[in-house]
Structure formats: C-alpha cells, structure tokens
Amino acid sequence: MCGIFGYSGTKECNDLIFQGLKRLEYRGYDSWGMAVLQGKKIHQYKDVGEIQGSAKLEKLPKGNIGIGHTRWATHGGVTKTNTHPHISTSGDFTLAQNGIVENFDELKQKLIKEGVKFISQTDTEVIVRLIERELKKRSLKDAIIHVFKKLKGRNTVVVLSNNDGKIYAVRNGSPLVIGVAKDGTYLASDTLSFSLATNKAILLENYDMVEIDGKSIEIFNILENRKKNVNTKELKHQFTQIEKGKFEHFMLKEIVDQKETLLFATEYTEKDLEPLIKEIKKGKRVYLIGAGTAGFSAGQVAYFLRNIAHIDAQEIRSYEFKAYLPIVKKGDIVIAFSQSGETADTIEAIEHMKEKGCKVASLVNMYGTAMSRLSDYEYYTNSGPEICVASTKVFTAQCAWGYLLSMSIAGKYRKARMNIKELSKDIAKLFTKKSFDEIKRVAEYMAKRESAFILGKGENAYIAFEGALKIKEISYKHVEGFAAGELKHGVIALIEKGSVVFGIIPSSESEDSSDLISAMEQVKTRGAFTVGIGSKEFSKMDLFDRYIVTEQVDNVSSISNAIPFQLISYFLSVRLGNNVDKPRNLAKSVTVK
Numbered sequence: 001m002c003g004i005f006g007y008s009g010t011k012e013c014n015d016l017i018f019q020g021l022k023r024l025e026y027r028g029y030d031s032w033g034m035a036v037l038q039g040k041k042i043h044q045y046k047d048v049g050e051i052q053g054s055a056k057l058e059k060l061p062k063g064n065i066g067i068g069h070t071r072w073a074t075h076g077g078v079t080k081t082n083t084h085p086h087i088s089t090s091g092d093f094t095l096a097q098n099g100i101v102e103n104f105d106e107l108k109q110k111l112i113k114e115g116v117k118f119i120s121q122t123d124t125e126v127i128v129r130l131i132e133r134e135l136k137k138r139s140l141k142d143a144i145i146h147v148f149k150k151l152k153g154r155n156t157v158v159v160l161s162n163n164d165g166k167i168y169a170v171r172n173g174s175p176l177v178i179g180v181a182k183d184g185t186y187l188a189s190d191t192l193s194f195s196l197a198t199n200k201a202i203l204l205e206n207y208d209m210v211e212i213d214g215k216s217i218e219i220f221n222i223l224e225n226r227k228k229n230v231n232t233k234e235l236k237h238q239f240t241q242i243e244k245g246k247f248e249h250f251m252l253k254e255i256v257d258q259k260e261t262l263l264f265a266t267e268y269t270e271k272d273l274e275p276l277i278k279e280i281k282k283g284k285r286v287y288l289i290g291a292g293t294a295g296f297s298a299g300q301v302a303y304f305l306r307n308i309a310h311i312d313a314q315e316i317r318s319y320e321f322k323a324y325l326p327i328v329k330k331g332d333i334v335i336a337f338s339q340s341g342e343t344a345d346t347i348e349a350i351e352h353m354k355e356k357g358c359k360v361a362s363l364v365n366m367y368g369t370a371m372s373r374l375s376d377y378e379y380y381t382n383s384g385p386e387i388c389v390a391s392t393k394v395f396t397a398q399c400a401w402g403y404l405l406s407m408s409i410a411g412k413y414r415k416a417r418m419n420i421k422e423l424s425k426d427i428a429k430l431f432t433k434k435s436f437d438e439i440k441r442v443a444e445y446m447a448k449r450e451s452a453f454i455l456g457k458g459e460n461a462y463i464a465f466e467g468a469l470k471i472k473e474i475s476y477k478h479v480e481g482f483a484a485g486e487l488k489h490g491v492i493a494l495i496e497k498g499s500v501v502f503g504i505i506p507s508s509e510s511e512d513s514s515d516l517i518s519a520m521e522q523v524k525t526r527g528a529f530t531v532g533i534g535s536k537e538f539s540k541m542d543l544f545d546r547y548i549v550t551e552q553v554d555n556v557s558s559i560s561n562a563i564p565f566q567l568i569s570y571f572l573s574v575r576l577g578n579n580v581d582k583p584r585n586l587a588k589s590v591t592v593k
C-alpha cells in the first residue's frame with residue numbers, strides 16, 4: 001500500500017527516487033509520481049500503471065532533492081490527476097501522503113464553502129488546500145504542523161518545498177523511516193528501499209516531524225512541541241538485494257527459499273528466548289494476534305503453545321481484538337505476527353492491549369518497523385525480503401519460530417532445533433521436477449473448476465485455512481479451508497460430482513488421521529475429486545485421486561503441509577495467466593484500516 005521515498009544530498013536524486021520507488025513496488029500500487037526541485041522550481045512526473053522509465057521521465061529536470069510516491073487508490077480512481085505528489089496552486093510546495101484522512105469529507109466541504117476548488121478526488125488534496133490557506137498566516141513548517149493536527153486517521157505526509165529547499169515529513173501511524181548515508185538523507189516507507197545506500201536508520205515516533213536539507217536532520221514532536229535528539233540505529237540484519245535469481249517469479253523463489261528460511265527463523269538461542277519465556281510463565285494468558293496469513297500463523301503457534309507447552313494461548317484476528325478486550329487483563333501477554341510490521345489492524349490491537357497493561361512481543365520480518373518499536377520483546381523471522389504479495393516463506397518461518405518457542409517452554413529446545421533441521425531437508429523433496437509435475441496435474445484439474453475445499457484438523461486446521469487463502473489470493477478461485485469436523489455440520493451440502501476436496505492427512509500416530517480419512521470417504525462417496533496431502537502411509541489408497549506426500553517429522557509436519565498448497569497456488573496462477581507476484585486488488589503492506 002502507498003509508498004513514500006525522498007532524498008536530499010549530494011547525489012543526483014532522479015534515478016535514486018526512481019529506483020527507490022521500484023524497491024517499494026512490492027507493497028502494492030496502481031500509479032506513481034515524482035517531484036524534483038531544480039533551482040527554485042518543482043518539476044513533477046506522474047504515471048499510472050507500472051513504474052517504468054519513459055522518454056517523458058527522462059525529460060524531468062535533474063536535481064539533488066526530491067520526493068516520490070507509489071499510490072494504492074483509496075479515494076478517487078487510478079488517474080494521473082489523483083496520483084501524488086499534489087502540487088500547491090502557486091507551485092511553492094508539493095505533497096504526498098500515505099494513509100487515509102478519515103475526516104477528509106468534513107474538511108473538504110468546509111473548504112468548498114469557502115470557495116476552494118479541487119482538482120482531484122483524493123483525500124490528500126484536502127491537506128494541500130488546507131496548508132495553502134494556512135500559509136497566509138504562518139510559515140510552511142507551521143502550516144504543516146497546524147494542518148496535520150486536524151487530520152484524523154493514520155497518515156504520513158511528505159512535503160517538498162521550493163522556498164527553503166527542504167523536505168518536511170510528519171508521521172502518524174503510517175510508516176516512515178529516515179536513512180542516514182554519507183551522500184545524504186533518505187526518507188522512505190521502509191528500510192529495504194534505501195538499504196543499498198545505508199543501514200543506518202532513524203526510527204520516527206508518531207507525530208514526529210522531520211526536516212531535512214541534505215546537510216542536517218531535525219526532528220520535532222508536534223504534539224509534545226519539543227525538539228528531539230536524533231538517534232541513529234544501525235540495523236544489524238539488513239538486506240540489500242531484491243532478486244528473482246533463476247526463478248521466473250518471486251513467489252517460486254520464496255517458496256524454495258524455505259529450505260533455509262525455516263532455519264534462519266529458528267537460529268535463536270535459549271538465552272534469546274528466555275526473557276519472553278519467563279514472561280509467558282509468569283503471565284496469565286497469551287494472546288497471539290495477526291491478520292490474513294499472519295493471523296493463521298498466530299493460530300498455528302497458539303496450537304503449538306497449547307499442545308506442546310500447555311500454555312493458555314488464544315489466537316485473535318487483530319481486526320477482531322475489540323471483541324476480546326473485556327477479558328484482556330494486566331499481566332496477559334500479546335505476541336504479534338507480521339511480515340511487514342506495519343499492518344494497521346495489528347498495530348491498533350497492540351496499542352489497545354498495551355493500554356490494558358499487557359506485555360508485547362512481536363515476530364516481524366522487516367526491520368525498523370512500528371510493531372517492533374511498540375514491543376517489549378522483538379524477534380525477527382530473518383527470512384529476507386518477501387516480495388510476492390502472497391506470503392509463503394514468512395508464514396512457515398513464523399510457525400517454525402512458534403514451534404521452537406513452544407518446545408523450549410516444554411524443555412525440548414534441542415529436539416526442536418533438530419526437528420526443524422530435518423524438516424528443512426525434507427521439504428526439498430517437494431522442490432523436484434517430479435513433485436512439481438504432480439502438483440501441476442492437480443493445478444490443471446483445478447483450473448477447470450470454480451471452487452475447492454480444504455479439510456484439516458488439530459495441528460493442520462490452520463494449514464487448511466492458510467492453504468485456502470493462498471490459492472484464493474493469486475488464482476482468484478473460491479477455495480475454503482475447514483476444520484474437517486465442520487464437514488457433516490453443513491459444508492457437505494456443497495459437495496457434488498467433480499468438487500475438488502483436499503484432505504491434510506497426518507501420520508497414523510495421530511488420532512486425527514482416521515477422522516480425516518473418514519471425512520474424505522464421505523466426500524468421495526458424493527463424487528468429489530479427492531487430493532490427499534500428508535503422510536506417505538495413505539498415499540496408495542483408492543480413496544485419493546491424487547496424493548502429495550509430505551515427510552512427517554515428529555509434531556512439526558504441519559509446517560511442511562503448507563508448502564504443497566503454496567505450490568498449487570503458484571502453478572494454478574501461472575496456468576491461468578495471472579499476475580503471480582502482484583495479484584489484483586491486493587497490497588503487500590496493509591497500512592490502512
């Protein structure tokens with residue numbers, strides 16, 4: 001969702017901004033724009049669709065200071081007029097925003113009554129017009145502060161001024177980080193976008209205003225009305241490369257990366273986990289929160305905590321946290337899961353739970369994000385950039401970390417490390433030509449059907465939910481995941497000849513395997529096309545039209561069961577000619593509510 005990139009320094013900024021925006025592409029966008037200051041004049045370039053250079057962009061005058069923006073349309077269609085930055089009538093400043101101005105209509109109506117004319121349909125233009133009005137009474141900096149305080153919602157604005165040649169930015173909720181490099185100052189929605197230039201970052205708090213001119217950086221908190229010290233943090237695990245390597249799509253690369261990323265996420269020593277474990281042991285209840293895929297890993301980790309470590313663990317969809325607030329108590333613990341670390345729903349849930357006196361831990365993939373900063377205990381999945389909108393490697397990394405945590409609480413840290421090592425070797429068998437061919441056959445069958453169902457139970461229930469989300473996201477097929485027990489209570493009404501039904505079958509050591517077999521029998525009898533995913537023991541049964549074997553490693557096989565669904569989703573999407581890495585309507589980083 002919307003990305004901001006800015007630069008002020010000794011280098012020529014046009015290409016830096018262009019490349020910075022390309023590195024923000026993964027967040028999702030439908031149009032993009034840049035503004036560069038040359039001499040005393042601001043020059044702009046805007047385009048809809050993919051970020052690519054054109055003869056027109058080449059003509060944008062070169063400068064050393066400028067800003068760029070990727071827009072994910074919320075208010076107003078995908079047009080050049082609605083694309084940011086939005087320049088003031090006099091051309092004195094230009095502004096881009098990330099977020100939503102929740103009270104924009106009220107503000108806009110007042111301005112219209114005063115005779116102010118609007119060019120675009122965006123909520124952002126309201127900020128520009130309000131600043132213009134304030135400029136009659138105060139300086140640009142004071143006008144930005146004055147107007148920003150009137151905005152409701154989570155928004156971050158960045159302003160390029162031609163008068164003093166400065167960039168001003170104010171953050172509230174939506175992400176903004178500063179990169180401090182030898183050649184100048186970078187300003188962006190994430191640290192990944194400027195990681196080729198520097199790993200030194202300034203992490204801003206809400207209502208921090210930053211003022212940069214290439215030589216100096218000033219930070220001022222507009223609510224506390226005070227100048228702040230500039231604290232630069234060196235990011236230890238910084239990634240620089242965003243490359244597909246030999247793969248056609250980021251998604252396939254990221255799926256195959258899981259051989260290593262399962263290990264990276266579980267490199268934590270017992271000592272590293274100890275503070276959180278102590279907190280969990282003395283706490284009352286652990287709430288695990290997240291949204292989308294991260295919500296499913298929260299569910300999976302809650303399962304591990306309950307069943308391996310016997311901890312009172314409860315998953316909550318972060319956007320549903322309000323329904324639980326009445327029972328959340330001081331001393332409860334929250335563990336937040338997130339790839340981006342910037343998901344608005346999850347941040348809001350954390351803030352409310354902190355107000356209740358909960359301690360917060362987070363497991364995040366990106367560095368320097370709001371979620372880590374809000375946390376008492378910060379952990380990282382260390383999976384490297386996940387560029388495909390559909391999350392794959394970060395999901396399994398989150399589950400593996402949760403498994404390590406649960407096993408450590410149960411006093412089985414070493415065994416957990418061994419099991420994950422074994423698992424990471426075993427999953428490689430899914431990445432062979434033979435396995436891909438088998439999975440493609442399933443995808444081929446699905447390509448001709450409109451829907452599918454995935455049944456799991458116990459340790460595989462959340463894998464069924466996640467498997468369904470994965471296929472939906474990029475194939476646009478209607479796939480639902482269910483706890484197998486649900487089948488006879490209603491879902492079975494949907495089954496007809498040819499319906500695709502997946503069953504996740506654990507090894508015969510698990511009582512759940514017989515329930516799954518019986519559920520699959522019931523759908524087979526009604527003519528379903530059955531696909532088993534799981535233990536080899538059942539692979540030859542006539543019950544299944546297709547079977548994808550996953551290795552069964554102690555009580556952690558559920559993690560490997562997620563991978564065939566990722567691959568089905570991938571091959572199905574390729575077969576259907578969809579945009580695998582950037583599915584329609586979705587953004588990687590959901591920074592608005």
Ligand code: M6R
Pocket residue numbers: 291292293294295337338339340341342343346389390391392473586587588589590
């Ligand atoms: O960055 P987060 O992990 O907090 O994002 C949460 C969801 O928006 C995200 O998992 C989404 O569901 C993905 N598209 C899943 O593939």
